[in-house]
Amino acid sequence: MLDSYxxxxxxxxxxxxxxxxxxxxxxxxxxxxxxxHKLNPYExxxxxxxxxxxxxxxxxxxxxxxxxxxxxxxxxIYPWAVRYLDLGLGxxxxxxxxxxxxxxxxxxxxxxxxxxxxxKTNKI
Amino acid sequence: xxxxxxxxxxxxxxxxxxVLGVGMISYLNSAAILVYAERRIAAFIQNRVGPNRVxxxxxxxxxxxxxxxxxxxxxxxxxxxxxxHAIAPMIPVITALLSVAVIPFGxxxxxxxxxxxVLYLLAVASLGVYGVxxxxxxxxxxxxxxxxxxxxxxxxxxxxxxGMAVASVILMTGSxxxxxxxxxxxxxxxxxxxxxGAVIFIICAFAESNRTPFDLVEAEQELVGxxxxxxxxxxxxxxxxxxxxxxxxxxxxxxxxxxxxxHLPFADLYIPADMNIWLKGILDVSVFTxxxxxxxxxxxxxxxxxxxxxxxxxxKLGWARLLPxxxxxxxxxxxxxxxxx
Amino acid sequence: xxxxxxxxLAVLAIGSALAMVINKNVVNSALFLVIxxxxxxxxxxxxxxxxxxxxxxxxxAGAIMVLFLFVIMLLxxxxxxxxxxxxxxxxxxxxxxxxxxxxxxxYSIAGVTDMLPEISSxxxxxxxVEEAGDVLYTKYLLPFEMTAILLTAAVVGALMVAQYKIxxx
Numbered sequence: 001m002l003d004s005y006x007x008x009x010x011x012x013x014x015x016x017x018x019x020x021x022x023x024x025x026x027x028x029x030x031x032x033x034x035x036x037h038k039l040n041p042y043e044x045x046x047x048x049x050x051x052x053x054x055x056x057x058x059x060x061x062x063x064x065x066x067x068x069x070x071x072x073x074x075x076x077i078y079p080w081a082v083r084y085l086d087l088g089l090g091x092x093x094x095x096x097x098x099x100x101x102x103x104x105x106x107x108x109x110x111x112x113x114x115x116x117x118x119x120k121t122n123k124i
Numbered sequence: 125x126x127x128x129x130x131x132x133x134x135x136x137x138x139x140x141x142x143v144l145g146v147g148m149i150s151y152l153n154s155a156a157i158l159v160y161a162e163r164r165i166a167a168f169i170q171n172r173v174g175p176n177r178v179x180x181x182x183x184x185x186x187x188x189x190x191x192x193x194x195x196x197x198x199x200x201x202x203x204x205x206x207x208x209h210a211i212a213p214m215i216p217v218i219t220a221l222l223s224v225a226v227i228p229f230g231x232x233x234x235x236x237x238x239x240x241x242v243l244y245l246l247a248v249a250s251l252g253v254y255g256v257x258x259x260x261x262x263x264x265x266x267x268x269x270x271x272x273x274x275x276x277x278x279x280x281x282x283x284x285x286x287g288m289a290v291a292s293v294i295l296m297t298g299s300x301x302x303x304x305x306x307x308x309x310x311x312x313x314x315x316x317x318x319x320x321g322a323v324i325f326i327i328c329a330f331a332e333s334n335r336t337p338f339d340l341v342e343a344e345q346e347l348v349g350x351x352x353x354x355x356x357x358x359x360x361x362x363x364x365x366x367x368x369x370x371x372x373x374x375x376x377x378x379x380x381x382x383x384x385x386x387h388l389p390f391a392d393l394y395i396p397a398d399m400n401i402w403l404k405g406i407l408d409v410s411v412f413t414x415x416x417x418x419x420x421x422x423x424x425x426x427x428x429x430x431x432x433x434x435x436x437x438x439x440k441l442g443w444a445r446l447l448p449x450x451x452x453x454x455x456x457x458x459x460x461x462x463x464x465x
Numbered sequence: 466x467x468x469x470x471x472x473x474l475a476v477l478a479i480g481s482a483l484a485m486v487i488n489k490n491v492v493n494s495a496l497f498l499v500i501x502x503x504x505x506x507x508x509x510x511x512x513x514x515x516x517x518x519x520x521x522x523x524x525x526a527g528a529i530m531v532l533f534l535f536v537i538m539l540l541x542x543x544x545x546x547x548x549x550x551x552x553x554x555x556x557x558x559x560x561x562x563x564x565x566x567x568x569x570x571x572y573s574i575a576g577v578t579d580m581l582p583e584i585s586s587x588x589x590x591x592x593x594v595e596e597a598g599d600v601l602y603t604k605y606l607l608p609f610e611m612t613a614i615l616l617t618a619a620v621v622g623a624l625m626v627a628q629y630k631i632x633x634x
Contacts (some may be wrong), residue, residue, distance in 0.1 A: 002467070005510060007140050007236045008225045014148065015221040019214035019362070026358030029194045041201040041265035042353050048265075056270075058627050060277050061539050063439070064532040065623040067280040069616045070447070071250075071528040074287035075520055076612070077454070078243060079598030081294040084458065085465055091602045092462050096455060098613040103451055105617035106443075109624055115443040117436035208492065239593045243519040250527025254499070257534060261492060273538070280531060300594050 059117060066109065073102050128232055140235045147224040147235065154420075155368035156186035162368075162424045169428045193361035201264050201354045208262035213359045215255035216366035222248045223373055228306045230386045230408030242290055242300045245377070246283070249332065253279050255366070256334075256341065256351045263354035271350025274435065275341040279332055281442040286328035288450035292321040292457045293381050306385035311392040313384035320453045322382040324446055329374035330426065331442070333367065337430040340438055375419035379412065383419075386412040471511055477504040491537050495530060502526040514592040 041048050080087075080095050109115060128139040160175070160183065167174025175182035200209050226241040228234040238244060253276050260272015294300060296317065297308045315322045331338040342350030349355075352363045379385060386408035388395065399407075433441070478501055485497035502525040509518040590596060601609055 002511070002513070004236045004238050005515075007144055008222070008238075011144060011148075011222060011225050011235075012218070015218040016214075018221070019217050022217075022358050022362060023210065023214065026194050026196070026198055026361070030357050031197050033197065034199070036202075038199060039202045041203075041263065042267065042348060043265070054266075055539065056273065058539070060273050061532075061535050062623060062627055063277045063281060063443075064528075064535045066443075066620060067284065068524075068528045068532055069620050070284045071287070071524060072612075072616060074246075074284060074291065075243075075524060076601075076609070077288075077291050078294060078300060079516070079594050080602055081291050081458075082298055082300060082594055083598035083602070084295070084462065085298065087599070087602055091606070092458075094606055094610055095602070096458075098610060099451060099455060101613040101617055103448065105620045106448060106451075109620055110444050110448075112624055115439060117439045205490070205492070208496075239515050239595075240519045243516075243523055243594075247519050247523035247527055250523060250531075253527070253531055254496075254534075257531070258492075258496075261534075261538060269538075273535075276531065276535070280528070 059115075063115065066115065070102070070106070073099070139233065143229060143233055144224065144235045147227070147229065148221060151221060151224060151369055151372060152365075154372040155365045156190070158368040158371060158420060158424075159186050159189065159364075161420070162427075165421070165424045166428045169425075190361065193358050196357040198357040198359060199354070203264045205262040208258050209354075210359070212255050212259035212262055213355065213362035213366075215258070216252050217362050217369070219248050219252040219255070220366050220369040220373060226302050227376055227380060228303045228385060229412055230405055231307075233405065233408065234303055237301050237303045240300050241302045242294065242305075245302075246287055246290075250280075250283060252366075252370075255363075259355065259363070260351040263351070265354050267348045267353045268351050271341050271347045271353070275334060275351055278334070278338065278340065278438060278442070281439060282328045282331040282446070285324050285442065285446035285450040286332065288447070288454050289321040289325040289328065290381060292318055292450070292454045295454070295457050295461050302380060306380055306387075309384045310387045311390060313382065313387070313389060315382045315384075318382070318453075318457060321450070321457075322378075324450045324453070325382060326378055327441075327446060329378055330423070331438070333370045333374050333423065335367070335371070335423065336427045337433050338438060339432060340435050343432060371420060371423045372416070375416045375423065378419050379415040383415055467511055471508065474504045474507040474511070478508065492534070495533050495537055498533070499526050499530050502530065512592075516592060516594045516597045
């Protein structure tokens, strides 16, 4: 079994070497003449105002949170989708219940407007 | 890994090594060809000429682009995290290349046939999110950070309906191996039996590639260049490379999951089972390549035809439309499949 | 071969875990945790648990760590302060407790004679997606159903936390 993962190991090795090679090549070939204004972060030609890393909308965090939950759902579904024809009616029904519960959860969050990024209806 | 061994005279070369080599080269070349194709097709759509100076018909333009990128100065902004700034562009390139391993390019032409190939593809794709997020974070620029965050949120949002659409394919195949999925479509393409899943998957593939109409990530008018505003030289080139490789991978996945992989439609009816192995190989690979080229063309076509969404529309489409739709599609197909078998 | 791979992955896992704890930059710490997750997936693979290995990358490295990264960026934490700027009794006590735990770990390791657990011959089949599905949806059906409720509770919880903040602020 393990030898079927061997090509992936080789592939990862080649990919990493290739990426490093491209990076170093441009370092070697390109010029390097930094000055203060060149190294400033871009802000439409002005000197940057304030910090770049500020706090931002909580919606991004909520999206990531919801993503974990539904990613887990997807992960649970895959082994079932492979075997469901051989596992009997009870398993089928329980999976439908599982999906329905999560679907209700999704509809609830949609109703509450958590994932709604519209300015007018944004309740959060 | 692929157990087959190709014997040419005294040489015995394992097939997986050949497919691996050819696959990687075609991945890297696809980016160059797609850049050229994109510029020519864009020019055609906008009634311009496009690049035509470097070489015949401008065919050497990608080469000139790469040379130019290599010779440019590599600038890291002040107060940015230097190491993260350098690592970030490598991540999407590496994760894109990693997907070669499990894709069948023809009957028996695959690198390795692992048990959880579909999950492997999803896992590799989910690691690609780090590239854009870190690029945005490490640059110390407002545009970059916003672009990176938008990219990450958008990519993870569309991974879910994509995963569900693939799950509805798994229902019919009963295996997570891409080789089995490709093989099972010799008669009916999955598009014919699961058109809704196919449409959902295609939309998600477009969103994952971060191109118009989903290019909120680098929306020029508001975010300058998005997460790669502060990137120059080959570091920028690698994001560019990764973007076009993702278009290529998107086309490959659409083809493999829904459009019969290397099979012609209803191939069982007229392709003889005892076909010459070389002839079959050539037929398979050319059918596969043609389909992938078609989907690459659609990617470019859509980019130059449809205007950009607003970000709230993108999120609404992903969470409020595609995700419930894909879940219901999955449940309906599961019910039909269960009670007809 | 497998032993060398295991040693490589184990060193990578422990090294990245240590680097995660020691590193002052929080984003760097999070990335070391990602490396840690990936090397753990490699170790699972060496135990022939293919499904678990892929899931480890997909869920932990691909989803949960993205959330971590988002939270770190959301909170905009500065680099950690230097921990030991002056001596305090509680630091000393914490050190003793930590040393006791490390001693316990080393003591347990010394008791183990075989370095790698034996992999039974049918393990290669047990680690596949099909087998995982067979067990999960028959023997562990109730925990599986409970997961759905737990996940929904998590969704609602996240929502409530976010709304609470807004109302107060």
